[in-house]
Amino acid sequence: MAHPRAASIRASGPDAPLPGIMKSQASEAPREGTEPMRHNAFDRYASAVLFAGGALLVKLLLAPLLEEPGPFLLFLGAVAAAAWRGGVGPGLLAAALAAVASHVFFLAPLASPADESLRLGLFVLESVTVAVLAGLGNRPPRPALDPERDRMEAGLRSAAAEMRAVLDSALDAVVGMSAEGAITFWNPRAETIFGWSAAEALGRDLAELILPPTDRENHRRGLQRFLGTGNWPILGQRIEARGLRRDRSHFPLEMSVTARREAGSWAFTAFMADITERKRAEERLRHQLAFTSAITGHLGEGVFAVDRDGRLTFANPAAERMLGFPESELRGRPLGELLQRRAGSEPTPDDLLGRVLAAGTTVHLDGDALLKADGSTLPVAHTCSPIVTGSEVVGAVLVFHDVTERKQMEERRQQLLVREQGAREEAENANRMKDEFLAMLSHELRTPLSAIAGWAHILREGGLEPGEAARAIEVIDRNARVQGQLISDILDVSRIISGKLRLEKKPVTAAAVVEAALDTVRPSAEAKKVRLEATLDPGAGHVLADPDRLQQVVWNLLSNAIKFTPEQGLVSVRLARQGRQVEIVVRDSGDGISPEFLPYVFERFRQADSSTSRPHGGLGLGLAIVRHLVEAHGGTVVADSAGKGQGSTFTVRLSRHSVTGEHAARTAAPAAEAAPVPSLDRLRVLVVDDDPDTRGMMETVLSQRGAHVTAAASAAEALACVEKETPDVLLSDIGMPGMDGYALIRELRERPQARDIPAAALTAYAHADDRGQAIAAGYQRHVAKPVEPAELVAVVASLAGRA
Incomplete structure (x- = not known):
């Protein structure tokens, strides 16, 4: 059923009334028989100013008391009064002044300048219409061909046509509504958006036609509240709502609503825009942002986004985690404060970002660092790429990863x-x-x-x-001893390297050890015409040492000194007590040691001169053996020299050892006389050695001492000899072809007649482990080759019980 006012507002098309002027068109008509007051031009225009000013004054005074949403009602009265009294010209002046005053003082702000302009245009159109109608209505009938009246009427029609053209071409739907909720205006865009033609829409209830059922009641309550209280929150606001199309589909729309008074009643104009595409774009953007956020949130790499000013606009969780900053502290911070280029790297962070933004190119860099929250830096490799919108570079994205482990x-x-x-x-x-x-x-x-x-x-x-x-x-004899010493040095170094050098420590008198070493080297010194001086403190006391090895230390130092001291030179040795230590100092006036070689003087195989033209022989092992032996005794040895040609000094320090008086007397007392040479008369000695020279030497030495010697060249031959005659003593080599010396002694110990034969292993295997292996196999003694004839005789006599 049509709305009650439908009969008066059914018009559509170019003759349809415009929103806001329909009531004026329906109610205003020329009044016949009324004589207009005639005044001069000044009075007529002055009165127009007074009418407009009076309306402004009244509105200013009443503004705090009224909640009228429309600012134009009193001004329309002023325009009508000015036109009625003075004619069309003063009415138009009053309309212009009212429009300016309304815009400056009262026009409610809308969401967009287009809405404000449209509203003001409607007022101007209404004012012009009122001014023309009031002015013409108060004038006597004029001839039909009155040119002035024709021009004014033509202007009015032109203004109305222009306003309609504006509304018809508007991008938004413009819908007029009466106080009863009926549609009073419907522009072409409304037809497009909602699917109803103007003829179908005019006079219909707006809520029923274009609002979803769930929103209609709210609309009606709001309208009634406004009519009762003058308050409707949606007025003058741009809001989002739902619209209903002719096909009953819903869609999102954005609208703003204005209200005005017309002939004692309220009228409303709504500007509506279909925002379906915008909502779809926003939804796509939300999906894209959610997708992007999910990606960046799960990336192991850190991600920064920066604007054209180089300030951070985004940081993903990985960046926060790696640097220790929350995103709130990173956002807005200049990238140059965080990115630290490698020393000497070009360009700087700002130049780097500027190059990316200016050229729109991607830059890959490695070796830079980012500042962390704790003040430390994080080494990173990063890629800086431009963010392009259309053809414009609006920022850059920096993707980086931690390269600490790689570094x-x-x-x-x-x-x-x-x-x-x-x-x-x-x-x-x-x-x-x-x-x-x-x-x-x-x-x-x-x-x-x-x-x-x-x-x-x-x-x-x-x-x-x-x-x-x-x-x-x-x-x-002398050269044989030299060869023996060389071999001994090599074996000692081998034991030192393998950790198999063993010391048999016992309390010994330090002075006795030094004296024994002096006696050993004195012939060498005399042969070279080198003076040998000794200053020995008898009260130096005892040391806990292996006497043979400690004598080897002193002998090595003295031999070295004599070797490097020229004829008529001096080698001195001093023994003294220094607190809780015993100090042995060997000094010479020889070649000296250069400062470059001094730090290496105790290293193995090191010689100051290793060329073929060197003046002194040797393997460079003596001092290395000295250092190891001294340190094995818990002591220290140091070398000092003022340089080449200035001689050298070696100082050994050992801890003193306290002993009882009886033991001290025993260790200090020299042998009263040399031990007599033992006799081997009628002893049966079996000598086993695969080397005929060694075998012959031992046979000769023992025979000269009265022994009856049987020589065997192999273990098998030795076993045959034992079968014929059991010897009193057995001397056997270890390393022999076929059956070695270990197998021989084990075989003999299995035979009853040979189980108790005293036996000695005479071998070139001279390590401590070799001695233990020989004893474990069944030998009573282990003698290292080469052996002195006297030592050989003493060993045999000891085994036979004649020592």
Whole structure:
């Protein structure tokens, strides 16, 4: 059923009334028989100003008391009064003044300038219409061909046409509504949005036509509240609501509503926009943002977004976690405060970002760092890419990841490389030193061998004078001892390296050890014409030491000093007590030690001069053995020299050891006389050795002492000899082809007639482990080759019980 007012507002098309002027068109008509007041022009226009000013004054006074949403009602009265009194011209002046005053003082702010302009335009149109109608209505009838009236009427029609053109071409739907809720205006855009033509919509209830059923009651309550109280919150606001199309589909719309008074009643105009596409775009954007947020939130890499000013606008959780900053502290912060380029890197962070923003190119960098919340830095590799909207670069995104582990691996790799290079250099040096050592060893071994072989050949030829023969024997003996010492040094170094050097410590008198070493080296010093001086403190006391090894230390130091001291030089040794230590100082006036070589003087195989033209022989092992033996005794040894040609000083310090008086007297007392040479008369001795020279030497030495010697070249031959006759003593080599010395003694210990034969292992296997193995196999003694004839006789006598 049509609305009650439908009969008066059914018009549509170009003749349909415009919202806001329909009531004026229906109620205003010229009044016949009324004579207009005629005044001069000044009075007529002055009265127009007064009418407009009076209306403004009244509205200003009543504004605090009224809640009228429309500012135009009193001004329309002023326009009508000015036109009625003065005609069309003063009415138009009053309309212009009212429009300016309304815009400045009363016009309610709308959500957009377009709404404000439209509302003001409607008022101007209404004012012009009122002014024209009032002015013309108060004038006597004029001839039909009155040019002035024709122009005014044409202007009015033109203004109305322009306003309709504006409304018809508006992008928003413009819908008029009466106080009863009926549609009074419906522009073409409304037809497009809602699907109803103007003819179908005009006069229909707005809520029923274009609002969903669930929203209609709210609309009606709001309208009634406004009519009763003048308060409707949606007026003058841009709000979002739901619309209903002709096909009953719902869609989102955005609208603003204005209210005005017309002929004592309220009228409303709504501006509506279909925001379906915008909502879809917003939804797509929300989905995209959620998708992007999910991706960046689960990324292991940190992500920054920066604007064109280089300030952070976004940081993902990984960035917060890696740097320790919450996003609130990162947002708005300049990237240049966080990104630290490598020292000397170009460009700077600001230049880098500027290059990305200006050129729109992606930059990949490594080796930079980001500042962390605790003040430390995080090494990162990062990619900086532009953010492009259309053709404009609006910012940049920085994706970075922690390269701490990679940097540490690189550092470790570099350290390993340095160590590898160092190890390679050490290995090369070791190989070089090994080659030099082998060359020296060959030289040091061949030199005495040459003397031994030469003089032995001369002796074999015969024809030497007794004095020359004695000299030949002395040379052979001396060079044999030199070779023995070389071999001993090499074996000692081998034991030191393998950790198998054993010390048999006991309390010994320090002075006695030094004196024994002096006696050993004195012939060498005299032969070289080097003075040997000794200052020994008898009260120096005792040390807990292996006497043989401690004597070896002092002998090595003295031999070294004599070797490097020229003729008429001086070598001195001083023994003194220094607090709770015993100090042994060996000083010489010889070649000295250069400052460059001094730190390496105790290293194995090191010699200040290892060239083939060096003036002194040796393997460079003596001082290394000294240091190890001293340290094995819990002492220290240091070397000092003022330089080449300034001599050298070696100082050994050992802890003193307290002993009882009886033991002190026993260890300090020298032997009263030399022990007599034991007799081996009628002893049966079995000698087993695969080397015929060694076997022959032992047979000769023992025979000269009265022993009856049987010689065997192998273990099998020895077993056969024992079967024929049980010897009193057995001397056997260890390393022999077929059955070795260990197997031989074990076999003999299994035979009843040979189970108790005293036996000694005479072998070149001279390590402590070799001694233990020999004893465990069944030997009573272990003697290392080479062996002195006197020692050989003493061993046999000891085994036979004649020592």
